[in-house]
Amino acid sequence: MRFSGKVCLVTGGGSGIGQAACARFAAEGAQVAVVDRDAKGGQETVDAIRQAGGQALFAQADVSDSAQAQAAIAAAVSAWGHIDVLVNNAAMMTFTPLLGTSEADWERVIAVNLRSVFLFCKYAIPQMPDGGAVVNISSVHAHETTPNVVPYATSKGGMEAFTRGLSLELAARKIRVNCVAPGAVDTPMLRNNPDIKSGAEKLTGAIGKPADLAAAICFVASDEAAFINGTTLVADGGRLDAL
Ligand code: NAD
Numbered sequence: 001m002r003f004s005g006k007v008c009l010v011t012g013g014g015s016g017i018g019q020a021a022c023a024r025f026a027a028e029g030a031q032v033a034v035v036d037r038d039a040k041g042g043q044e045t046v047d048a049i050r051q052a053g054g055q056a057l058f059a060q061a062d063v064s065d066s067a068q069a070q071a072a073i074a075a076a077v078s079a080w081g082h083i084d085v086l087v088n089n090a091a092m093m094t095f096t097p098l099l100g101t102s103e104a105d106w107e108r109v110i111a112v113n114l115r116s117v118f119l120f121c122k123y124a125i126p127q128m129p130d131g132g133a134v135v136n137i138s139s140v141h142a143h144e145t146t147p148n149v150v151p152y153a154t155s156k157g158g159m160e161a162f163t164r165g166l167s168l169e170l171a172a173r174k175i176r177v178n179c180v181a182p183g184a185v186d187t188p189m190l191r192n193n194p195d196i197k198s199g200a201e202k203l204t205g206a207i208g209k210p211a212d213l214a215a216a217i218c219f220v221a222s223d224e225a226a227f228i229n230g231t232t233l234v235a236d237g238g239r240l241d242a243l
Pocket of ligand 1: 062
């Protein structure tokens with residue numbers, strides 16, 4: 001039980017990888033704050049954890065909104081006193097060539113995927129005791145990418161630079177900051193990708209399950225990863241190794 005007595009806050013906990021991470025943290029003893037803008041998915045995650053005998057609460061928030069982010073953090077702190085693990089997982093994609101991307105779409109992707117990480121770190125880290133962990137969910141798109149997803153790839157590349165810098169600032173408090181970068185994982189985000197639905201992009205190579213990523217996230221968040229800081233664990237079934 002690596003997370004007994006620990007409080008874990010997971011954004012985007014109402015679906016896919018975030019939902020699996022919430023379930024795994026709870027199964028390993030954590031009290032889990034599930035943050036999502038989707039009340040149905042978030043409540044489903046909480047109900048499943050409670051039915052399995054665990055502890056969880058749902059806080060509805062658009063992670064890009066400062067007041068809503070602060071309210072979600074306050075809900076976890078008011079229930080359990082502090083936050084030990086922060087997982088910044090909520091994200092969105094757009095699928096247009098860059099020159100056809102509206103300014104509004106650019107700003108929305110950067111706000112949901114990157115500004116949210118700043119907001120949750122800014123307001124949750126003061127509530128974390130020394131020895132806590134932040135896990136930011138990046139993507140293989142931070143390393144190698146495809147056409148028509150430049151805002152998304154940019155947000156994930158920015159997230160990895162953010163992670164390295166913040167890890168240095170928090171080293172004295174022994175709060176570790178890392179990324180986990182998934183490859184293709186069988187979630188609604190992958191299944192709803194219009195390029196995959198239309199066949200324009202073929203799904204080749206390994207496809208992971210949400211539970212595979214939950215295992216990687218919980219490892220990086222746990223004390224077993226005490227010497228891992230300011231870096232990215234790529235969990236992609238070997239995708240980045242292929243030509
Ligand atoms: P998903 O679409 O299944 O889940 C994302 C969750 O985030 C949803 O519950 C959604 O409601 C929530 N969310 C989105 N925007 C939000 C907002 N503004 N405020 C609050 N909640 C919001 O996606 P997933 O595949 O589980 O993705 C999780 C993470 O993994 C993301 O950061 C994604 O970029 C990353 N990732 C996924 C894959 C993949 O193939 N699935 C690959 C690489 C990286």
